[in-house]
Amino acid sequence: ADSSSSSSSSSSEIISRFQKYLQINTAQPSPQYQEAADFILSEANSLSLESQTLEFVPGKPLILLKWPGSDPSLPSILLNSHTDVVPAEHDKWAHPPFSAHVDPHGKIYARGSQDMKCVGMQYLEAIRRLKASGFKPTRTVYLSFVPDEEIGGHDGAEKFAESDIFKALNVGIVLDEGLASPSENYRAFYAERCPWWLIIKATGAPGHGSKLYDNSAMENILKSIESVRRFRASQFDLVKAGLKAEGEVVSVNMAFLKAGTPSPTGFVMNLQPSEAEAGFDIRIPPTADQESLEKRIAEEWAPSSRNMTFRLGQFKQKASVLDNSGRPVLTATDSTNPWWALLEEAVKKADGKLGKPEIFPASTDARYFRLQGLPAIGFSPMANTPILLHDHNEFLNKDEYLKGISIYESIIKSYSSYAEHARTATWRDEL
Ligand SMILES: [Zn+2]
Ligand SMILES: [Zn+2]
Numbered sequence: 001a002d003s004s005s006s007s008s009s010s011s012s013e014i015i016s017r018f019q020k021y022l023q024i025n026t027a028q029p030s031p032q033y034q035e036a037a038d039f040i041l042s043e044a045n046s047l048s049l050e051s052q053t054l055e056f057v058p059g060k061p062l063i064l065l066k067w068p069g070s071d072p073s074l075p076s077i078l079l080n081s082h083t084d085v086v087p088a089e090h091d092k093w094a095h096p097p098f099s100a101h102v103d104p105h106g107k108i109y110a111r112g113s114q115d116m117k118c119v120g121m122q123y124l125e126a127i128r129r130l131k132a133s134g135f136k137p138t139r140t141v142y143l144s145f146v147p148d149e150e151i152g153g154h155d156g157a158e159k160f161a162e163s164d165i166f167k168a169l170n171v172g173i174v175l176d177e178g179l180a181s182p183s184e185n186y187r188a189f190y191a192e193r194c195p196w197w198l199i200i201k202a203t204g205a206p207g208h209g210s211k212l213y214d215n216s217a218m219e220n221i222l223k224s225i226e227s228v229r230r231f232r233a234s235q236f237d238l239v240k241a242g243l244k245a246e247g248e249v250v251s252v253n254m255a256f257l258k259a260g261t262p263s264p265t266g267f268v269m270n271l272q273p274s275e276a277e278a279g280f281d282i283r284i285p286p287t288a289d290q291e292s293l294e295k296r297i298a299e300e301w302a303p304s305s306r307n308m309t310f311r312l313g314q315f316k317q318k319a320s321v322l323d324n325s326g327r328p329v330l331t332a333t334d335s336t337n338p339w340w341a342l343l344e345e346a347v348k349k350a351d352g353k354l355g356k357p358e359i360f361p362a363s364t365d366a367r368y369f370r371l372q373g374l375p376a377i378g379f380s381p382m383a384n385t386p387i388l389l390h391d392h393n394e395f396l397n398k399d400e401y402l403k404g405i406s407i408y409e410s411i412i413k414s415y416s417s418y419a420e421h422a423r424t425a426t427w428r429d430e431l
Pocket of ligand 2: 086115390
């Protein structure tokens, strides 16, 4: 290792590196991937990590870093993070979303501060410290910085996980993103809900704005929206009553409504439109009955009897948490999966607390690795932090960020030293 990688850093240097990454605007739909890649490669260089830039799709670089272990015959560790972030409504933030402004309380404001540039940088900072301490991994540690997670991961983690390059890495365990926790317990995820993006469309006869008649497009879509709302409430009630966790019910939220006849001043008011569309973000627990939900959509939310049609955008995602035989893909949390116990111990050793394993309520790239038969754990060490991913004023306190580095230091040390040839079971038969 060169001298720069073996010298330790002050907190302010660590925070300023985090800020640099946050200041690169990698918001969809036009992320500055090249700038992000350059930054990660220069960090990797300062750490003397081996690096490779993979472009499964031109213009969408995936950076793969390697810290070679002393026993390459053992399956490796993969630390994954995505480089893109969701867009931000700049004028609704207290501080510009790509400024990475640190307020007097130590809160670092930036899009991506929680989701998930924190994790990507924490991996690197943890490795920086381990190297400085003279630690040598037994297993090889890989880091992947992948594009396009926020738009489905098809040109990023999905292609990577299916590639021969990936197979050659002989990965044994993947760590990917989790969620912030308002309590003092960190959260860890063994599975995730499956996303369906549903668009329903109603058509009907146009007519005078004053006329009451049946089967207008607006009436038809409103009936559907009411039906969706009732179903949503039934699921939400289970969560409110404490009977189910967020990841164990079906969520459905309206993402857009599109109808009306535009005019220079807004919309034509005295014309009932002949078409109306609504879009919904639906998330389905891995063990839920997908067929019955599809039936509900066809019969209640978009019945042809009401002149309605539907399509599931990103239809491919439909089976994203089911394997080829329709079995849900879950990472074991019991003794068949040594990585889970190792994670718990490592977090404890670094003075952190871990809550019960959960189903991730949204979606992550971890599903693509689980589909390859690998165990994958969703984990972002942010305790005492409000959940602000995809929200205005996303922030992470700098002390929490620094604490997270120590947590990863402990995890990476433990994972990469684990010398057993683990039988890494991926399956769990029941929740
Ligand atoms: Zn994310
Ligand atoms: Zn996200």
